[in-house]
Amino acid sequence: SQQGEEDPQALSIQEGENATMNCSYKTSINNLQWYRQNSGRGLVHLILIRSNEREKHSGRLRVTLDTSKKSSSLLITASRAADTASYFCATPTGKLIFGQGTTLQVKP
Amino acid sequence: SQTIHQWPATLVQPVGSPLSLECTVEGTSNPNLYWYRQAAGRGLQLLFYSVGIGQISSEVPQNLSASRPQDRQFILSSKKLLLSDSGFYLCAWSGGLWGITEAFFGQGTRLTVV
Numbered sequence: 001s002q003q004g005e006e007d008p009q010a011l012s013i014q015e016g017e018n019a020t021m022n023c024s025y026k027t028s029i030n031n032l033q034w035y036r037q038n039s040g041r042g043l044v045h046l047i048l049i050r051s052n053e054r055e056k057h058s059g060r061l062r063v064t065l066d067t068s069k070k071s072s073s074l075l076i077t078a079s080r081a082a083d084t085a086s087y088f089c090a091t092p093t094g095k096l097i098f099g100q101g102t103t104l105q106v107k108p
Numbered sequence: 109s110q111t112i113h114q115w116p117a118t119l120v121q122p123v124g125s126p127l128s129l130e131c132t133v134e135g136t137s138n139p140n141l142y143w144y145r146q147a148a149g150r151g152l153q154l155l156f157y158s159v160g161i162g163q164i165s166s167e168v169p170q171n172l173s174a175s176r177p178q179d180r181q182f183i184l185s186s187k188k189l190l191l192s193d194s195g196f197y198l199c200a201w202s203g204g205l206w207g208i209t210e211a212f213f214g215q216g217t218r219l220t221v222v
Contacts, residue, residue, distance in 0.1 A: 040218070098144075
């Protein structure tokens with residue numbers, strides 16, 4: 001069963017624009033994690049936000065968490081063609097469950 | 109530093125043949141280990157996870173099985189492959205208590221059953 005669900009499923013933007021992806025989950029969490037996957041490769045961890053945090057930054061990434069709405073968002077600012085990838089949220093509820101992901105295409 | 113090795117990278121197997129995919133972790137002890145399957149353009153489906161040697165939890169009833177013969181070795185197997193077993197298989201590990209730390213992934217195995 002899926003715990004996290006990303007929205008939108010696909011996103012296409014121009015280089016330099018910002019990209020926002022959303023994740024909704026169902027049960028209580030200790031933390032929420034975002035990952036990136038380049039085509040045909042394994043996933044790479046991007047950022048972890050704990051349940052008592054509301055916002056976290058890492059370089060051009062900004063993650064927010066709203067535990068009352070059971071949702072999180074990932075913002076990539078000033079996107080680059082190299083940001084083209086699939087992005088997944090994951091919620092550890094005794095095991096690590098991933099959503100379906102958002103496929104981001106950044107056009108040069 | 110910790111590393112995870114998964115092999116082979118690609119595999120083409122006939123229907124009915126056996127399968128063995130291996131994953132090993134270096135640089136850490138007592139990792140939590142995971143096997144995921146990913147269909148084309150889809151999310152990750154958790155197949156098995158393990159918190160210790162010989163401890164395997166199965167998430168989805170299927171044609172596959174997993175074993176953990178050593179602390180840092182996780183094996184995915186099948187006695188007879190089905191066409192529906194085709195997909196991208198990913199091994200991962202995480203440390204610490206459940207869900208406290210991030211997971212690290214291998215590069216994946218692209219399995220095509222023909």
